Amino acid sequence: MAELNLDDSVMTTRLDSVVNWARKNSLWPLPFGTACCAIEFMSMMASRYDFSRFGAEALRFSPRQSDMLLVLGTVTNKQAPVLRQIYAQMAEPKWVVAVGVCASSGGMYRTYATLQGIDRVVPVDVYVPGCPPRPETMIYGVMELQKKIGRETLSARKEHIERFYRSLARQEELQRARGLSSYQVVREMVLEAGAAGGQQIW
């Protein structure tokens, strides 16, 4: 009963809770801006909406220094392996927010050139709807991500990320074995997943 003797000077908790508390309040965003959602994102970061209130002030344009990937805009099939590589290069643990309908589902671009949702190539934690979403919507999305981080266990997040690394290893293996470009391999992995009734390659 050491707790009673020490009164308020000591608090016991689970390791998961305290680590997640630190993680969720010091997110380091990496903006992957490809379209108009990136313009709304600028507004979100600027003084009127002031995203730094949520502990995610320090934008980093290097994946090595960030742990929250914000995908802001349309991602083409040619961009898909690039997105996978950027996600792979980010510091662990890492989270992904798909901002806007293009990143979430391809949006209005139902064409050969557009990836029909980034969740087909990288794991996504929060989807923010809108075309483009207002800054409030994006802030709400990140608040939902913070709640999600607060709930998860450390081992579950680790397993989640390692699953992606296995798919990346398979992609590289296929590239070597069949002599195809990374674009074509990702495209074929997506088509293969689609033919098997799935929607994702990771």
Next chain:
Amino acid sequence: MVIERIEAQLPGAVLERHAFRGDATVTVAGARFLEVVDFVFGEGFQMLVDVTAVDLAIPEYRFEVVYHLLNLASQARLRIKVPVPEGAAQPSLASRFKSADWAEREVFDLFGIPFEGHPNLTRLLMWEDFPGHPLRKDFPLDGGDLFCSQDIGASFAPEARSLNA
């Protein structure tokens, strides 16, 4: 008008013509295309603004390659259209106009029309091993993506695979 001068200098080269408010357009026969280009170059049309193409999907000839030229001195514009049957090559203008290099690569990439004499005829926008040429009328809009097409009731995927094979 440059169209009249082309017709006077190169009789029979112009198959079809039309001009409305500076929208000067001539359709020329493929065999006489280079003659026409050299003639209008001498007339001052020395900037090739763009090269594009249309997949008409008609039995006589499938494609129409469209060249947009600008006369830098008079600011007049001229559009030259050339009918190209499927499988036929179009002479490259890369040796005459620098801007033809990438423009012709784009047309080759998206329509699959080969340009004869081009210094580096490789894909420009799509990746090197991309199957098919996406702006052809028989290329499925969604590129054969099952996930993309299943909820509109028709899957083009088998068709796309046979096309891309």
